[in-house]
Amino acid sequence: MQSFDQFILLSTPAHLSLVKTLLIIMFLLHLPYIGIFIGSSFFSTWFNISGRRKKNLLHSTFARDLIDTFAFNKSIGIILGVLPLLVIALIYSQILYQGNAITLPYLVYSFLPIVLGLIFVYIYKYTFHFDKGIFTLISGLGLLLLLAGYFVFIACIARFHDPEKWIFIKNPLQVLIGWNAIGSYLTFLTSSFAITGVSIIFFFFSWGDKLKGVKSDYIEFVKKFGLIIGLIFTILLPLFVVFYLINLPDIAFSNILIIISIILMILLALVTNLLSKMLQQSQTKFGTHAFVLFIVAFFVMILNSDTARENSLKEHTKFLALESEAMLAKLIPPREIEAGGGITDYAKGESVYKRVCSTCHRFDQRVVGPAYVTVLPKYENDIQKLITFVSNPQKVNPDYPPMPNLGLKISEVEAVAGYLLKIYQEEDK
Numbered sequence: 235m236q237s238f239d240q241f242i243l244l245s246t247p248a249h250l251s252l253v254k255t256l257l258i259i260m261f262l263l264h265l266p267y268i269g270i271f272i273g274s275s276f277f278s279t280w281f282n283i284s285g286r287r288k289k290n291l292l293h294s295t296f297a298r299d300l301i302d303t304f305a306f307n308k309s310i311g312i313i314l315g316v317l318p319l320l321v322i323a324l325i326y327s328q329i330l331y332q333g334n335a336i337t338l339p340y341l342v343y344s345f346l347p348i349v350l351g352l353i354f355v356y357i358y359k360y361t362f363h364f365d366k367g368i369f370t371l372i373s374g375l376g377l378l379l380l381l382a383g384y385f386v387f388i389a390c391i392a393r394f395h396d397p398e399k400w401i402f403i404k405n406p407l408q409v410l411i412g413w414n415a416i417g418s419y420l421t422f423l424t425s426s427f428a429i430t431g432v433s434i435i436f437f438f439f440s441w442g443d444k445l446k447g448v449k450s451d452y453i454e455f456v457k458k459f460g461l462i463i464g465l466i467f468t469i470l471l472p473l474f475v476v477f478y479l480i481n482l483p484d485i486a487f488s489n490i491l492i493i494i495s496i497i498l499m500i501l502l503a504l505v506t507n508l509l510s511k512m513l514q515q516s517q518t519k520f521g522t523h524a525f526v527l528f529i530v531a532f533f534v535m536i537l538n539s540d541t542a543r544e545n546s547l548k549e550h551t552k553f554l555a556l557e558s559e560a561m562l563a564k565l566i567p568p569r570e571i572e573a574g575g576g577i578t579d580y581a582k583g584e585s586v587y588k589r590v591c592s593t594c595h596r597f598d599q600r601v602v603g604p605a606y607v608t609v610l611p612k613y614e615n616d617i618q619k620l621i622t623f624v625s626n627p628q629k630v631n632p633d634y635p636p637m638p639n640l641g642l643k644i645s646e647v648e649a650v651a652g653y654l655l656k657i658y659q660e661e662d663k
């Protein structure tokens with residue numbers, strides 16, 4: 235990965251925590267979108283084929299409605315489908331700087347099948363009205379590319395979260411194969427199908443009046459299909475989440491991770507409850523609730539993976555913080571060393587006073603810090619005490635904020651202490 239690190243700047247801890255927040259946002263934009271995209275184009279292709287074979291108009295209509303509704307338009311495809319991927323790769327290369335040498339390029343390679351897959355499915359969407367079997371084939375191919383691309387993508391991320399194995403990974407197969415990766419991938423697929431079912435209910439029934447004036451047998455068909463798919467996969471999802479958790483590397487675990495997982499389970503149970511209620515009563519009035527809850531569940535799943543990563547990369551993050559400190563130290567030139575005359579070097583003391591202390595102090599008036607005439611008496615006969623205080627200020631007076639450590643050299647502190655006491659005594663006379 236040396237080649238990748240060339241393009242990346244070492245980040246400071248503050249910058250890193252900013253990009254990690256951005257990472258969560260990117261996943262939250264991307265994963266629900268791509269989940270619905272994959273699920274709906276899968277079912278659209280499926281019903282297209284069966285509509286054609288069995289001459290079933292219901293199926294053909296549903297195939298068209300699905301791809302029309304959920305493959306949104308091209309610009310949304312680029313904004314939610316492609317851009318977040320690039321940002322995610324960039325952020326991971328910062329987080330992993332000088333860490334995971336072999337895996338990062340595979341993350342980038344996975345974009346090729348993913349983008350091709352998106353394009354193929356869009357071709358299917360925009361040629362639907364031609365009603366040609368060949369376009370169904372293209373859609374199927376697009377789906378395969380998407381599924382393969384996301385397997386690589388997710389396997390890479392699972393590897394990133396397993397730093398203990400980094401040094402052992404020498405070839406591509408090791409990047410891809412591992413229970414941890416498979417657990418993440420199955421969770422991804424199941425949640426994709428679950429959110430597709432929930433979205434069918436939300437977008438067809440709760441959002442606008444898509445089905446106005448449509449025959450009631452079609453409405454019943456769509457309702458039942460959405461609810462059943464949503465229900466089956468929402469029920470399956472906790473199993474895969476547990477499978478994913480069991481296969482996480484030990485260092486990824488923490489109590490917080492367990493708490494987040496429990497919250498996730500509760501959310502999924504709520505969605506399951508809403509879906510099964512609607513199915514029993516054959517209505518869709520909780521469509522919006524179920525959809526919103528599911529998006530929240532996605533957010534919690536993303537937090538879950540985020541926490542696992544933070545836990546397992548703790549050491550690497552510390553390493554980056556030290557590296558960036560070292561880098562900054564190199565950038566700031568060392569202050570020139572002046573030959574010191576100790577506490578009697580009044581010229582130097584005066585210059586330190588003017589340059590540093592006078593920002594916050596005057597002799598006879600309160601500024602940010604107290605007036606020197608009020609605080610120097612107690613140091614008058616104990617210059618060493620003053621030197622100690624200025625080199626390492628401690629909280630003294632509750633009326634003032636604490637004085638910061640100014641990072642001065644000891645010779646500078648000595649000089650300024652000598653200077654202050656001299657001026658104070660002169661003024662006193």
Ligand code: HEC
Nearest residue numbers: 590591593594602603604609624629630631634635636637
């Ligand atoms: C950024 C502002 C700031 C700068 C710069 C600063 N001080 Fe202070 N100083 C304070 C504040 C605020 C307090 C009051 C702290 C407290 O009471 O806890 C304080 C308190 C003091 C005190 C009184 C301590 C006591 O025992 O009550 C001394 C002496 C002092 N500063 C010396 C210096 C000297 C010498 C310098 C320059 C080398 C300096 N300060 C630079 C903000 C500053």
